[in-house]
Amino acid sequence: MSGPKVYGPTGKVEPFLDHGITRHYLSTIPDQQGKIIAEYVWIGGTGQDLRSKSRTLSKMPEKPEDLPHWNYDGSSTGQAPGTDSEVYIIPRAIFRDPFRMGDNILVLCDTYEPPRAGPDGTIEAPKPIPTNSRYACAAVMEKAKDEEPWFGIEQEYTLLNALTKWPLGWPDNGYPAPQGPYYCSAGAGCAIGRDLADVHYKMCLYAGINISGVNAEVMPSQWEYQVGPCLGMDGGDHMWMSRYILYRLAESYNVEVTFDPKPIPGDWNGAGGHVNYSNNATRAAGTGWDAIQAQIAKLEKRHAFHIAQYGEGNERRLTGKHETSSMQDFSWGVANRGCSVRVGRTVPVDKCGYYEDRRPASNLDPYVVCKLLVETTLLM
Ligand code: ADP
Numbered sequence: 001m002s003g004p005k006v007y008g009p010t011g012k013v014e015p016f017l018d019h020g021i022t023r024h025y026l027s028t029i030p031d032q033q034g035k036i037i038a039e040y041v042w043i044g045g046t047g048q049d050l051r052s053k054s055r056t057l058s059k060m061p062e063k064p065e066d067l068p069h070w071n072y073d074g075s076s077t078g079q080a081p082g083t084d085s086e087v088y089i090i091p092r093a094i095f096r097d098p099f100r101m102g103d104n105i106l107v108l109c110d111t112y113e114p115p116r117a118g119p120d121g122t123i124e125a126p127k128p129i130p131t132n133s134r135y136a137c138a139a140v141m142e143k144a145k146d147e148e149p150w151f152g153i154e155q156e157y158t159l160l161n162a163l164t165k166w167p168l169g170w171p172d173n174g175y176p177a178p179q180g181p182y183y184c185s186a187g188a189g190c191a192i193g194r195d196l197a198d199v200h201y202k203m204c205l206y207a208g209i210n211i212s213g214v215n216a217e218v219m220p221s222q223w224e225y226q227v228g229p230c231l232g233m234d235g236g237d238h239m240w241m242s243r244y245i246l247y248r249l250a251e252s253y254n255v256e257v258t259f260d261p262k263p264i265p266g267d268w269n270g271a272g273g274h275v276n277y278s279n280n281a282t283r284a285a286g287t288g289w290d291a292i293q294a295q296i297a298k299l300e301k302r303h304a305f306h307i308a309q310y311g312e313g314n315e316r317r318l319t320g321k322h323e324t325s326s327m328q329d330f331s332w333g334v335a336n337r338g339c340s341v342r343v344g345r346t347v348p349v350d351k352c353g354y355y356e357d358r359r360p361a362s363n364l365d366p367y368v369v370c371k372l373l374v375e376t377t378l379l380m
């Protein structure tokens with residue numbers, strides 16, 4: 001990181017934003033006088049944007065409940081009118097901050113209407129705002145907690161040139177050679193953007209995110225990482241914070257990350273967010289395989305209901321081609337990547353395990369998908 005390589009929104013080189021100068025100060029300022037910087041992160045008004053702001057704490061919190069509640073200007077995030085603009089945020093999960101490092105933290109929050117005093121002076125509990133999908137997910141996880149649901153989420157994403165909005169490393173106004181050599185590849189022109197994927201991996205581990213792996217994807221400049229297996233709410237919490245870290249890291253490379261389910265139309269793989277799922281019943285030795293089949297039958301009945309909530313633009317991806325199943329039909333199979341739900345080859349042998357819902361798009365809201373899986377398979 002050196003030299004004046006940072007671009008403004010117009011693509012103009014902004015020499016005053018020199019990473020070398022930043023690094024100089026960060027490495028020479030000796031301490032923070034014992035203070036802690038907490039970066040509060042929340043989901044904004046599109047339900048996909050991540051926002052954050054920081055505050056100084058005098059003591060390291062041990063758990064989210066030790067942290068102060070806070071608020072922000074919801075009129076600037078599309079979540080409140082200017083005349084009643086405050087959105088109230090409650091800390092839910094703490095991670096180490098891989099950008100500031102040291103005694104600094106990232107704090108994942110969810111969003112509420114502020115508590116209000118009623119006419120008789122009683123204080124009403126804060127109400128979740130419409131984009132707070134975590135709240136409903138938490139209620140379902142609480143109901144199903146004895147079943148110990150685990151989630152392993154595969155997050156695919158595509159890197160774009162921030163100036164041209166075309167995939168990173170692709171020829172200007174053109175296409176690279178057809179798909180084939182890129183998946184899990186090594187080599188210049190094949191594995192494009194590995195620096196970013198790999199630094200992200202290490203940052204997530206440092207932060208305390210349960211990231212389980214990374215691979216280059218089928219379309220050049222597309223990557224995947226997996227988070228999990230995570231118990232209950234950790235699935236959504238760890239996934240959302242891993243995305244925040246990805247956006248922040250990409251910002252420093254001036255590379256754009258897109259979670260669009262089909263960033264390039266045509267003969268290029270879309271981007272998915274497969275969710276691998278298990279619970280005490282599916283993991284039970286001997287009886288798990290029967291439980292899996294019973295749960296898949298329940299999923300089939302609610303196919304349309306799930307599909308409608310599995311990511312915006314997913315209809316551009318779930319065509320039945322490029323390792324997807326058609327959006328219209330529900331299907332499942334052992335080791336079949338053209339199905340809605342795939343069961344691993346070893347499951348019928350071990351008679352227990354997990355299964356993979358391949359329908360969610362890369363822009364899935366993991367709180368919504370994890371909630372639906374548990375609701376449909378365990379609470380209905
Ligand atoms: P794929 O073969 O579909 O590419 P990946 O290896 O990318 O699968 O992802 C599999 C995910 O499933 C990982 O995140 C892994 O942690 C998760 N996983 C493993 N075992 C379980 C389980 N019992 N329940 C839920 N998720 C699991």
Ligand code: MN
Pocket residue numbers: none
């Ligand atoms: Mn202000």
Ligand code: MN
Pocket residue numbers: 154224
């Ligand atoms: Mn995978």
Ligand code: MN
Pocket residue numbers: 154156217224
């Ligand atoms: Mn993949």
Ligand code: MN
Pocket residue numbers: 154274356
């Ligand atoms: Mn998969």
